[in-house]
Amino acid sequence: MDLMKWPIFSLLEPEFVCKIKMACVYGNLGNEAVVVTKSDEVFAIGSNAAGCLGLGDLQSTLYPKKVEALCNKNVKGFAYGSGPHVIAFTETGEVYSWGHNGYCELGNGSSNQCLFPTPIGANLSGKEVIEVACGSHHSLALTKDGEVYGWGQNNCGQVGSGLSTNQGVPRKVNSHIGTKRAISIACGQTSSMAVLENGEVYGWGYNGNGQLGLGNNVNQMNPCRVPNFQGIVITKVVCGYAHTMALSDVGALYVWGANSYGQLGNGNRSTVTSPIHVASEIGRIIDVAATHYNHISAAMTQNSKVYMWGQCRGQNVTSPTETPFTSLHDVFACFATPSVMWKPMEVDADAGEKVTDSLKLAFDDPSSSDLTITVSGTPIHVHKAVLKIRCQHFRSMFQDHWEEDSRSVLEMDQFSYQVYRAFLQYLYTDEVNLPPESALELLDLANAYCETQLKRRCEQIIKQGITVENAVVLYSTAIAYEAKELEEFCFKFSLNHMTAIIETEGFTSLDEQIVKGFIRKAAKFGAFKS
Structure with missing residues (x-):
């Protein structure tokens, strides 16, 4: 209880x-x-x-x-x-x-x-x-x-x-x-x-x-x-x-x-x-x-x-x-x-560890792992059974007729180490611990792996973590990952704080094409009317 x-x-x-x-x-x-x-x-x-x-x-x-x-x-x-x-x-x-x-x-x-x-x-x-x-x-x-x-x-x-x-x-x-x-x-x-x-x-x-x-x-x-x-x-x-x-x-x-x-x-x-x-x-x-x-x-x-x-x-x-x-x-x-x-x-003092506690401790534990996933040469120790239970992508991957099922080491290069590790840790803990800027890449991963619940979690992290300092970075990243809904959210936030955002370091370092597109879109919303 x-x-x-x-x-x-x-x-x-x-x-x-x-x-x-x-x-x-x-x-x-x-x-x-x-x-x-x-x-x-x-x-x-x-x-x-x-x-x-x-x-x-x-x-x-x-x-x-x-x-x-x-x-x-x-x-x-x-x-x-x-x-x-x-x-x-x-x-x-x-x-x-x-x-x-x-x-x-x-x-x-x-x-x-x-x-x-x-x-x-x-x-x-x-x-x-x-x-x-x-x-x-x-x-x-x-x-x-x-x-x-x-x-x-x-x-x-x-x-x-x-x-x-x-x-x-x-x-x-x-x-x-x-x-x-x-x-x-x-x-x-x-x-x-x-x-x-x-x-x-x-x-x-x-x-x-x-x-x-x-x-x-x-x-x-x-x-x-x-x-x-x-x-x-x-x-x-x-x-x-x-x-x-x-x-x-x-x-x-x-x-x-x-x-x-x-x-x-x-x-x-x-x-x-x-x-x-x-x-x-x-x-x-x-x-x-x-x-x-x-x-x-x-x-x-x-x-x-x-x-x-x-x-x-x-x-x-x-x-x-x-x-x-x-x-x-x-x-x-x-x-x-x-x-x-x-x-x-x-309260039972001798109840021992909960299943959730044991799973958290098992993540990236080489002593019990039966699968190593390397990202950019760095290993992450996991368990095939857990991945299959928690993720449809891995259920499809680890089947008898697929080569991946017989391998003990897999290399992943589609996403960064930080993001892929966060994804695997999420499968063990149901928690996501990433800054908003990285959560966008995790959102891209969630889209690719059809992880609907994780997508919602990423969107929540981004929306709750947006600030004047990171708004345009999130905006440009959303464009890169074709996250239309978040792109719109970041744009509207930027529009509401236009003066302060234009003065940020993030805005000055934006790609020229993104800046032009942002200005044209802001103009349509009447941002520059006197």
Whole structure:
């Protein structure tokens, strides 16, 4: 998964990105983020609404700043609410909170905004928290012993205390669950869900859209078991804004709740108050994703295909739609509104080199090359297979009945060394690194080899790199290579800067015939009318 798919990270230096091992994007516009580095440092970036970056102030930042209170704490995960407020837990099970606190969602016994990550001690001291979840303004924590604790806004019973008053500190959710162990928790905007180790599912809080799966629209102050799962073992539940998805141990997907945007994936947009089985046609599902910030759903199948449905960038998609993505995170980066993460994204430190990186390193590497192309006596080491894959010209050249296919050295003299090397490097990297003057010769090569994409790239380099100093040189070169469209572009640019261009060294060194043609053409456009 590429972090750069998230706009908030677009200004990060590549060196810094390489150090990241976990990231979480949140905020009402997807404009806040916190990252953990491989050296166990924590940084935050973004607009800092309600002090949710944990930097000790309310100042926004375009570049990452260190969150001192969380550095060297071995942070394992984050959850966030709509305030926004943020909850973090560490390797040892400690819990920290910061940000908006108008509904006691930080669990520190007050309702005052907190600008620094602060440990939550009350009732969690001595407990090892292994998972946290947040709704809009309430929070849940799951301990290693399978206990669930809730705190924050409780107007709909989402804390599970049996009351409707806000809960200032963590309180164990006991009613109806009793001594049964929970293995997973999730929050909608104002609802809560828990999965027990025996596969049962419990829900509590707001139920106006049937998101608790109880077959009605009645809010619940205490956890209630979701019916209709007899003989079915649920292993995971995720919540959207007002819908819920549950995944069974055999890869079956069940959904219920709000469906105005098609987020249930059952082919229509009608609310469902009890669990229904959907998406059986896409095969066994191994993971599902949703977040209380939006109305989008995603799933990954056993054969690693990623599907999405719901509110996808303003479109209402009512059935699972296959994507070209390889990660559930891609769905939320590209199609969710706002573009926030459904859970913290772990960056694989041992992923190794990408194919593109390996290809870049292979270019002009004599140790692995099976073909040497010489231009003006200078060798360039390449690989026949790569050239055949990337270029039709070479696919035609390297055939059994052609002499070139059996040779290990080829001489090229049609183009300059600099340009031909740039062309071969483009086949390995998809990048062109030439000045505008040389890009015209590369454009001629692209024309000869029928490389349409490369032609567009050359034209872009020339148009974006034209200046008063090089305009007439580009103009005369375009004439030489019969690049009519670029010739016209360079002429019009020169016409708009006529006085300055006539005074350049390039203009005085132009071929006499080109100068005459330029003047005649300029006269037709009225350049010399008084």
